[in-house]
Amino acid sequence: MEKKLFKSTKSRYILNILAIALVFAVIALLIEGKVLNRYQANLLIPVCYNIILVVSLNLAAGFLGQLPLGHAGFMAVGAYTAAIFTKAVDLPGPLEFVIAIVLAALMAGLFGVLIGLPALRLRGDYLAIITLGFGEIIRVIIVNLSITGGAFGLSGIQGHTNYIWAFVVMVISVYIVVTLIRSRHGRAILSIRENEIAAESCGIHTTYYKTLGFAVAAALAGVAGALYAHYLKILDPSTFGFMKSCELLVMVVLGGMGSVIGSVISATGLTLLPELLRGFDDYRMIVYSLLLIIVMIFKPSGLMGTYDFSLGGTMDSFFAKIRSLFKRKEAKNK
Amino acid sequence: MKTHTKMVPVPSQGIIPERDLDKSPVLEIVRLGIDFGGLTAVEDFSLIIGRTEIAGLIGPNGAGKTTVFNLLTNVYEPTRGTILLNGRNTRGLKTYQLNKMGIARTFQNIRLFKDLTVLDNVKIALHNEMDYSAVEAVLRLPSYWRAERISTERAMELLSVLGMQDMAGSIAGSLPYGAQRRLEIVRALATNPSILLLDEPAAGMNPSETAELMENIRKIRDVFNIAILLIEHDMNLVMGVCEGIAVLNYGRIIAKGTPEEIQNNPTVIEAYLGHSGGEQA
Numbered sequence: 001m002e003k004k005l006f007k008s009t010k011s012r013y014i015l016n017i018l019a020i021a022l023v024f025a026v027i028a029l030l031i032e033g034k035v036l037n038r039y040q041a042n043l044l045i046p047v048c049y050n051i052i053l054v055v056s057l058n059l060a061a062g063f064l065g066q067l068p069l070g071h072a073g074f075m076a077v078g079a080y081t082a083a084i085f086t087k088a089v090d091l092p093g094p095l096e097f098v099i100a101i102v103l104a105a106l107m108a109g110l111f112g113v114l115i116g117l118p119a120l121r122l123r124g125d126y127l128a129i130i131t132l133g134f135g136e137i138i139r140v141i142i143v144n145l146s147i148t149g150g151a152f153g154l155s156g157i158q159g160h161t162n163y164i165w166a167f168v169v170m171v172i173s174v175y176i177v178v179t180l181i182r183s184r185h186g187r188a189i190l191s192i193r194e195n196e197i198a199a200e201s202c203g204i205h206t207t208y209y210k211t212l213g214f215a216v217a218a219a220l221a222g223v224a225g226a227l228y229a230h231y232l233k234i235l236d237p238s239t240f241g242f243m244k245s246c247e248l249l250v251m252v253v254l255g256g257m258g259s260v261i262g263s264v265i266s267a268t269g270l271t272l273l274p275e276l277l278r279g280f281d282d283y284r285m286i287v288y289s290l291l292l293i294i295v296m297i298f299k300p301s302g303l304m305g306t307y308d309f310s311l312g313g314t315m316d317s318f319f320a321k322i323r324s325l326f327k328r329k330e331a332k333n334k
Numbered sequence: 335m336k337t338h339t340k341m342v343p344v345p346s347q348g349i350i351p352e353r354d355l356d357k358s359p360v361l362e363i364v365r366l367g368i369d370f371g372g373l374t375a376v377e378d379f380s381l382i383i384g385r386t387e388i389a390g391l392i393g394p395n396g397a398g399k400t401t402v403f404n405l406l407t408n409v410y411e412p413t414r415g416t417i418l419l420n421g422r423n424t425r426g427l428k429t430y431q432l433n434k435m436g437i438a439r440t441f442q443n444i445r446l447f448k449d450l451t452v453l454d455n456v457k458i459a460l461h462n463e464m465d466y467s468a469v470e471a472v473l474r475l476p477s478y479w480r481a482e483r484i485s486t487e488r489a490m491e492l493l494s495v496l497g498m499q500d501m502a503g504s505i506a507g508s509l510p511y512g513a514q515r516r517l518e519i520v521r522a523l524a525t526n527p528s529i530l531l532l533d534e535p536a537a538g539m540n541p542s543e544t545a546e547l548m549e550n551i552r553k554i555r556d557v558f559n560i561a562i563l564l565i566e567h568d569m570n571l572v573m574g575v576c577e578g579i580a581v582l583n584y585g586r587i588i589a590k591g592t593p594e595e596i597q598n599n600p601t602v603i604e605a606y607l608g609h610s611g612g613e614q615a
Contacts, residue, residue: 176472183471183478184457184464184485187450191458194447201407202459203433203525212468306449 012312019311024167031163041163045231047271048166049224052173054251054267055260056220059177061249062257062306063186064213065193066120067128070135071221072244076237077111077138078104078222079229080148083157086230097160101169101226108222109215111138116214120207135245142237153236154229161231169227173220178260180216189213193258254295256302261309266302339577341592344382348590349578354384358421360436360529360561361406366415368405375401376585379415383529383578388555389563390576392596394605398585399565400442403531407439408432420528434462438527440518442534442565448507452498452517455506456489459524463488492520495557496550512543516550523558530554532564536571544568548575573597581605 031041057071082100089096115134122130142148149155180186188209191199200206229235247270255266273291277284295303341349350359359382366379376398383389391399404410406417407429417424419435427435447455464481471478493499496516501509506517515535522530535551536544548571555562566572572579573593581589581596583605589596596602 179472179474180468183468184461184466184481185468185471187454187458188461190450190454191447194449195445197409198441198445198447199458200429201433201439202521203430203462204458205428205430 012310015312015315020171027163027167043272043275044163045161045166045227047268048163048170049227049231050248050251050267050271051170051264052220052224052227053248054255054263055174055177056217056224057248058252058255058257058260058263059181059189059220060214060217061252062259062263063181063193064189064210064217066210066214067124067249068119068131068214068217069128069242069245069249070115070131070133070138071217071248072240072242073115073135073138074108074111074218074221075225075228075244076142076240077218078108078225079235079240080142080154080225081107081222082226083154083229083235084147086158086160087154087156093158093160097165097226097230100160100230101223104222104226105219106222108225109219112215112218113211116211116218120210120214132242132245135240135242139237139240142240148237149235151237153234155234157229157233157235159230159233161227166227166231169223173223174260174264176216176220181260185209185212250292252302254292254302256304256306258306259302259304259308262302262304262307265304339592341578348380348382348580349592350382350384351387351577354386357385359383360385360387360420361563362416362418362421363406364416364418366402366405366412366417368401368410368413374585376405376582378586379582380587381580381590383561383563385528385561386555386559387561388551388575388577389561390572390579391563391565391582392567392569392572392579393582397582399582400533401585402582403439403533403565406432406531407437433525433527436526436528437531438522438525438529439531440515440522440533440535442537444514444518446506446514446517446521448505450506451502452493452504452506452509453486453489453502455517455521456492456524457485459521460485460488463524463526489524492524495523495553496520511538515539515547519550519554523554527560529561529563532562532566534565534567536566536568539568541570544571547571551575 027044030036031044053071053075057068060066060068060071082104085100085103086096091099115131119127119130119134143151181189188199188204189212191202191204192206192210196206251266251270252263254270255262255264273288274284277287299305340352342352342355343349361381361383363379363381367377368375379402381389391402393399401410405412408424408427409429412425419432419437422435424432424435447458450458464485466475466477466481490499490502493502496519498513498516498520501513506514509517519530519532519535532551536547539547551562551564552575554560564572564576576593579591579593579596580587581599581602588605589599589602591599
């Protein structure tokens, strides 16, 4: 029998927690030790909320297999809900922010259900168009309400979001998606992507699970919106338009439909890339676009395809390789 | 070796095996019919299937056999008629509800969850056997681990019935054709049905694979103690394994009976081979 260091699920969980803690410690050290300047440190926050947005969109696009084009709309619902709440109440900072995030998730999730129920009756391009429409409706409603500040936007929002909040909320959001996928509910969602007719005849209530997947994706987009609102401190309805939804979908496709690690990598990369390219400002959008074209030509399934990374599994196969190398040497010596 | 099942007539709908006579029939179909626009695809379809019967539905291409399966699983809503599954009327129920009530099927053109593993294919079908909520799953509470462990064991057990336990980790789409067909059957069985519908299970199989399939069909009936209704063009399989056979032509049943009766029925021979005089209707 092959020895496996991380065979038990418990040891894998511990390993993952340690790895995340290590990443966080490194980031915290870099920021607190002033290795990164203020501008660089602040980039971590957009990276985090974009990861949440892209991973949640991947739940709907990659795992559920639908093609929604209105993800920015749910982000807007979350952002405005959270911002209006924190402006209205005066609670201790962290408590206020936690409640705001939960409210944002609930409200965006509710919109996800309301929009999902009619929209998910359609498939493919039709679903894309109808969700695009709903996304725009949300934006137009925000422009026309007085509580949201109308077209002028909402300003004077408290700046609750710092890199710790962003990182922790991001980790929790990704954790929710990963654990959900690896459960009976997640398998039901995957079965709809794979073959809806077969799923239905296996006893899966497909309408329910489509709506569930869609609503969870929307709720997490709302969470990202809450982080966004309290990072920028000002909300402008025009930023939640079709272009934002498209940008997110590009990130999902680039990372690989149905790969969480792919989404994390592409969200990080595509958020940082325009900033890294600031040096040659005139050409940065060209470089950005060229990069997308090149990836799509050479790896149409996205950077990671449907591959998902498992730290325990990777380390096991790494150690197994080392062991077999040693064995070969021993055999040679004999 | 072929065994002869004694079939006995029951009022109006046909015949069932003698051993099932004292049990309620698993499926009673009474005067089922469906129209697609002006076209009547199935008409006056009545059939009764015994608790542990292996029944066959045969007929020339386009006779409406798969349409009957789609009516039984409510993929199509019947225009007329009644279906009683385990004594309960299935009218207005959704496909997934019918599956919970005890009807499972395979497809003529294989419909597996191709990009998932063999084990996951079966565990998806075990969905309704598990009872933890989404919140319990995300929090990874003990109820999650327990249900997952039990369902994995159950899936492996089901796979081993058709000798597939060693393929559990493979991607379903990468399996050889015969194994994909078997996996579809295992997946259907995982939903714990009282009747299994097989739509052309032997399509594309060579004679030795077909012989193995016949063994498997009997084995499934004996192990799970369920009824099986199959559509098949391979007459060796139908005549070898089925106890009662219904012949469909132009959407209507033209004959019902035991394999011997069907083989010697002049109406059936005519439907398959054409009129002896060769005259045009």
